[in-house]
Amino acid sequence: MKLFMVHVGFYDDEVGEGIYESHINIFVAAGNPKSAKKKITSMDKFRDKKMHIDGIKEINNVDDYEVHLIKNPEQKKAKVYSYDESKKL
16 A cells, blocks of 8 residues: 545635635545545545546655555544643644
């Protein structure tokens, strides 16, 4: 499995009456880019917001570190540092 970042865009009627295109990055584990695309396009939020894919990036390394995915059925939630917590770091 490889790690892919899928950059998606969409228009949200609740933001600027839908004239602005919003973007988010969704990370997905898949064997290849085609499988990553299939996973993303099958997501409810992708279809509900009528998203489109602007690009797919395979993530092999970050800084000087290689990225290796290890299957772990016990998915722990990652710590998210809030705005205030981040300022204090």
